[in-house]
Amino acid sequence: MSTTIVSSEVEKLAEIPLLKRLSTEAREQLLRGATKKSVSRGEMIFFQDDEADAFFIVLEGWVKVFRATSSGDEAVVGVFTRGQTFAEGAAFTNSNYPASGEAVTDSVVLCIPVAHLANSIAADPNIALAMMSSLSMHLHQLVLQIEGLKTHTGAQRVAEFLLNLSTEPAGSCTLVLPYDKALIAGRLGMKPESLSRAFQKLKSYGVEVKQNRAIISNVQVLRTLVEQERTVVMHSSHG
């Protein structure tokens, strides 16, 4: 189900990073061709290898982007929520989506056709700058993800994930895991069983996980764990 954007909504959408730095006119121009789409949990938003004719912004809920190998194995490339853009890279390749997108909770996404984006950029080149900024942020994020995979242990990656969710700069904090553990595992490049073990290890660093709630007794302890060298972690007594 999809609907166009009514002008009364435009101002609310100004909170979105991609749209924030645009002039009111540019924002309205870009949104004129956009549609709002409600998707249920588990519903596909776009398919790997399909022609890339649109990119998206999450308005509500959580969306995962993943690559499926020929034989069913799946690698989660990103998980996005409110205000974040996804699949915007495909919009400039004139080709196909390199991955698939799926709602992991009931969600609402803004769908912007690439043809309309091209028109909008022609009308106002500042839109291009905003897009480039968005692309760059994704690039940076992927760089960090690769670094994490290569140099951090499973437990360290989980700690990093929790720290990203936490808002407190120090001390203790309680947070809600935003989606189920199988997806968290995928997102962090591990299997659910390994995630389980990682949570076990984190207990000795003051992390308690019950259901979808995590309690960190000291954020800074966790931070030191993340910054530690891989080898140090491996040989530590906290096994």
Add this chain to the structure above:
Amino acid sequence: MSTTIVSSEVEKLAEIPLLKRLSTEAREQLLRGATKKSVSRGEMIFFQDDEADAFFIVLEGWVKVFRATSSGDEAVVGVFTRGQTFAEGAAFTNSNYPASGEAVTDSVVLCIPVAHLANSIAADPNIALAMMSSLSMHLHQLVLQIEGLKTHTGAQRVAEFLLNLSTEPAGSCTLVLPYDKALIAGRLGMKPESLSRAFQKLKSYGVEVKQNRAIISNVQVLRTLVEQERTVVMHSSHG
């Protein structure tokens, strides 16, 4: 050592993907602010956390981009050669380089200040489109790298690497490893020892490595290995 671009060079540089689709005027405009920089093997091109005031295009040689953790561990994020751009993501974040760049062979790079890029885009918005295409390609490449790390074994990743170097679509082929094995290992997310063992495993798939030369007796055999599921590889008799 760095020099400006003389106009007789501009046409040669038209081969570079980023510059290819630009008009002659746009190309000249962009190159007007660029400088050519010769760097020796091992020399740094930019430093992680430094202010990102330029992006680069490789003209000759090989360049690695890597992230160093606080404790000396290092993750190779990309290795680039002739015609490829790097660090172009940093140009739009108004912030600092998320990684460092270093020449791994004697190299020549084109250095384009971000301030000049901004001016050039204002002068000709088509430059923005070319940049976005370049950013998207990098994004796609990183997505593939993440998928590879998550779903392929070491030997599979090495096979993939060799296939990317080979130009032959089928049959046998000989190729030269472009940089030393420690870097290849880093690039593929493994240790040099593991790379060595991966080469051993690939012998049963018709790959022979001597010094910096690799001989693939049948490209397609290798391709099937890469496309196999992780579990299949693990349980195969080719241990």
Add this chain to the structure above:
DNA sequence: CTACTTCCTTGATTTTCGTTAGGTCCTTTT
């Protein structure tokens, strides 16, 4: 030719992690 460095390989050991299987707890359904 020999000593030295650098790069690479090999072997033995350990750790991590995927796989499989079985179990608990909780929710939904009948």
Add this chain to the structure above:
DNA sequence: AAAAGGACCTAACGAAAATCAAGGAAGTAG
């Protein structure tokens, strides 16, 4: 209330890969 299903945890095994340590090959300088 009982049954069924799903999400999650645990345990045991094996494969992959990191670590530690040692040895070999090639290039370079003396």
